[in-house]
Amino acid sequence: MTKRLKYAFLGVVSAVVFAASSFAASAEGLVTAHLWDKGAAMEMTPNFAYGASAADKAKATMGIKLSQMSVPAGKVKFNVTNDSKDTIHEMVVLQPADLNKLAYVDAENRLSEESNVHIGEVSELDPGKTGSVTLDMKPGTYLIVCNIPGHYKAGMWELLKVTK
Numbered sequence: 001m002t003k004r005l006k007y008a009f010l011g012v013v014s015a016v017v018f019a020a021s022s023f024a025a026s027a028e029g030l031v032t033a034h035l036w037d038k039g040a041a042m043e044m045t046p047n048f049a050y051g052a053s054a055a056d057k058a059k060a061t062m063g064i065k066l067s068q069m070s071v072p073a074g075k076v077k078f079n080v081t082n083d084s085k086d087t088i089h090e091m092v093v094l095q096p097a098d099l100n101k102l103a104y105v106d107a108e109n110r111l112s113e114e115s116n117v118h119i120g121e122v123s124e125l126d127p128g129k130t131g132s133v134t135l136d137m138k139p140g141t142y143l144i145v146c147n148i149p150g151h152y153k154a155g156m157w158e159l160l161k162v163t164k
Protein backbone atom coordinates (compact mmCIF):
# COMPACT_ATOMS: atom_id res chain seq x y z
CA MET A 1 0.00 0.00 0.00
CA THR A 2 1.48 3.40 -0.90
CA LYS A 3 1.45 6.05 1.74
CA ARG A 4 -1.25 7.92 -0.15
CA LEU A 5 -3.48 4.88 -0.40
CA LYS A 6 -2.95 4.15 3.27
CA TYR A 7 -4.24 7.59 4.25
CA ALA A 8 -7.18 7.22 1.90
CA PHE A 9 -7.93 3.86 3.53
CA LEU A 10 -7.73 5.36 7.02
CA GLY A 11 -10.07 8.08 5.88
CA VAL A 12 -12.64 5.48 4.82
CA VAL A 13 -12.25 3.60 8.12
CA SER A 14 -12.77 6.72 10.20
CA ALA A 15 -15.79 7.67 8.08
CA VAL A 16 -17.29 4.23 8.75
CA VAL A 17 -16.54 4.50 12.49
CA PHE A 18 -18.09 7.95 12.57
CA ALA A 19 -21.19 6.72 10.73
CA ALA A 20 -21.49 3.78 13.16
CA SER A 21 -21.27 6.05 16.21
CA SER A 22 -23.84 8.49 14.89
CA PHE A 23 -26.10 5.51 14.18
CA ALA A 24 -25.71 4.42 17.81
CA ALA A 25 -26.63 7.93 18.97
CA SER A 26 -29.76 7.94 16.81
CA ALA A 27 -30.81 4.62 18.40
CA GLU A 28 -32.35 6.53 21.31
CA GLY A 29 -36.09 6.22 21.36
CA LEU A 30 -38.27 9.01 20.00
CA VAL A 31 -41.82 9.63 21.15
CA THR A 32 -43.90 12.41 19.65
CA ALA A 33 -46.67 13.88 21.80
CA HIS A 34 -49.43 16.17 20.62
CA LEU A 35 -51.41 18.06 23.26
CA TRP A 36 -54.85 18.87 21.88
CA ASP A 37 -58.16 20.37 22.86
CA LYS A 38 -61.40 21.33 21.18
CA GLY A 39 -61.12 24.98 22.19
CA ALA A 40 -61.43 26.96 25.43
CA ALA A 41 -65.19 27.34 24.85
CA MET A 42 -65.66 23.59 25.39
CA GLU A 43 -66.48 22.57 28.94
CA MET A 44 -63.88 20.48 30.76
CA THR A 45 -65.66 17.39 32.04
CA PRO A 46 -63.80 15.76 34.94
CA ASN A 47 -64.94 12.25 34.02
CA PHE A 48 -61.98 10.99 32.08
CA ALA A 49 -59.26 10.24 34.64
CA TYR A 50 -57.24 7.01 34.47
CA GLY A 51 -59.60 4.05 34.35
CA ALA A 52 -62.11 5.70 32.02
CA SER A 53 -63.03 3.37 29.16
CA ALA A 54 -61.80 4.13 25.65
CA ALA A 55 -65.40 4.83 24.64
CA ASP A 56 -65.79 7.36 27.45
CA LYS A 57 -62.40 8.88 26.77
CA ALA A 58 -63.40 9.44 23.17
CA LYS A 59 -65.88 12.04 24.53
CA ALA A 60 -63.11 14.05 26.19
CA THR A 61 -62.60 17.60 24.94
CA MET A 62 -58.83 17.53 25.49
CA GLY A 63 -56.18 14.86 25.39
CA ILE A 64 -52.69 13.69 24.56
CA LYS A 65 -51.84 11.82 21.37
CA LEU A 66 -48.65 9.76 21.55
CA SER A 67 -46.88 8.42 18.47
CA GLN A 68 -46.69 4.98 20.07
CA MET A 69 -47.76 3.02 23.14
CA SER A 70 -44.36 1.50 23.90
CA VAL A 71 -40.68 2.29 23.51
CA PRO A 72 -37.49 0.37 24.36
CA ALA A 73 -35.70 1.23 27.63
CA GLY A 74 -32.82 3.68 27.54
CA LYS A 75 -32.67 7.26 26.41
CA VAL A 76 -36.04 8.43 25.13
CA LYS A 77 -36.57 11.82 23.54
CA PHE A 78 -40.04 13.34 23.73
CA ASN A 79 -40.94 15.92 21.11
CA VAL A 80 -44.01 17.71 22.40
CA THR A 81 -46.32 20.07 20.50
CA ASN A 82 -49.19 22.04 21.98
CA ASP A 83 -51.76 21.94 19.18
CA SER A 84 -54.22 24.12 21.12
CA LYS A 85 -55.24 27.51 19.78
CA ASP A 86 -55.92 29.11 23.15
CA THR A 87 -54.83 26.95 26.09
CA ILE A 88 -51.51 26.24 27.79
CA HIS A 89 -50.70 22.52 28.10
CA GLU A 90 -47.74 20.52 29.31
CA MET A 91 -46.46 16.97 29.27
CA VAL A 92 -45.43 15.37 32.56
CA VAL A 93 -43.97 11.86 32.79
CA LEU A 94 -44.92 10.01 35.99
CA GLN A 95 -44.14 6.50 37.14
CA PRO A 96 -46.73 5.79 39.85
CA ALA A 97 -46.20 2.71 42.01
CA ASP A 98 -49.87 1.79 41.59
CA LEU A 99 -51.97 3.26 38.78
CA ASN A 100 -55.13 2.42 40.72
CA LYS A 101 -54.03 4.49 43.70
CA LEU A 102 -52.96 7.74 42.11
CA ALA A 103 -52.37 10.54 44.60
CA TYR A 104 -54.53 13.54 43.71
CA VAL A 105 -54.23 17.01 45.21
CA ASP A 106 -57.88 18.11 45.36
CA ALA A 107 -57.05 21.68 46.41
CA GLU A 108 -54.95 22.12 43.26
CA ASN A 109 -57.11 19.90 41.02
CA ARG A 110 -54.08 18.00 39.76
CA LEU A 111 -52.02 14.87 40.36
CA SER A 112 -49.32 14.91 43.02
CA GLU A 113 -46.02 14.96 41.15
CA GLU A 114 -44.16 13.92 44.29
CA SER A 115 -46.25 10.89 45.30
CA ASN A 116 -46.69 9.66 41.74
CA VAL A 117 -42.94 9.80 41.05
CA HIS A 118 -42.12 12.61 38.63
CA ILE A 119 -39.61 11.47 35.98
CA GLY A 120 -39.47 14.56 33.78
CA GLU A 121 -41.56 17.05 31.85
CA VAL A 122 -41.96 19.67 29.17
CA SER A 123 -43.77 22.26 31.23
CA GLU A 124 -46.37 24.85 30.24
CA LEU A 125 -46.21 25.23 26.48
CA ASP A 126 -48.06 28.20 25.04
CA PRO A 127 -50.52 27.43 22.21
CA GLY A 128 -48.67 26.35 19.07
CA LYS A 129 -45.33 25.93 20.83
CA THR A 130 -43.08 22.87 20.89
CA GLY A 131 -40.57 21.58 23.40
CA SER A 132 -38.56 18.47 24.04
CA VAL A 133 -36.97 16.51 26.85
CA THR A 134 -34.72 13.44 26.82
CA LEU A 135 -35.16 11.02 29.70
CA ASP A 136 -33.32 7.90 30.77
CA MET A 137 -36.17 5.43 31.12
CA LYS A 138 -36.21 2.06 32.82
CA PRO A 139 -38.68 -0.68 31.90
CA GLY A 140 -42.13 -0.16 33.38
CA THR A 141 -45.46 1.54 32.85
CA TYR A 142 -45.50 5.33 32.79
CA LEU A 143 -48.40 7.75 32.98
CA ILE A 144 -48.05 10.68 30.61
CA VAL A 145 -50.26 13.57 31.73
CA CYS A 146 -50.94 17.25 31.37
CA ASN A 147 -50.95 18.50 34.95
CA ILE A 148 -52.44 21.93 34.38
CA PRO A 149 -55.33 22.13 36.93
CA GLY A 150 -58.29 20.05 35.73
CA HIS A 151 -56.68 18.78 32.55
CA TYR A 152 -55.75 15.27 33.75
CA LYS A 153 -59.33 14.52 34.82
CA ALA A 154 -60.59 16.08 31.60
CA GLY A 155 -58.76 13.36 29.67
CA MET A 156 -55.18 14.49 29.22
CA TRP A 157 -53.34 11.26 29.98
CA GLU A 158 -51.93 8.26 28.18
CA LEU A 159 -49.99 5.19 29.23
CA LEU A 160 -46.51 4.52 27.84
CA LYS A 161 -44.87 1.12 28.29
CA VAL A 162 -41.10 1.04 28.40
CA THR A 163 -39.91 -2.41 27.35
CA LYS A 164 -36.61 -4.20 28.12
Ligand SMILES: [Cu+2]
Pocket (backbone or CB within 6 Å): 035, 062, 088, 089, 090, 146, 147, 148, 151, 156
Ligand atom coordinates in the same frame (compact mmCIF):
# COMPACT_ATOMS: atom_id res chain seq x y z
CU1 LIG B 1 -53.51 20.48 29.38
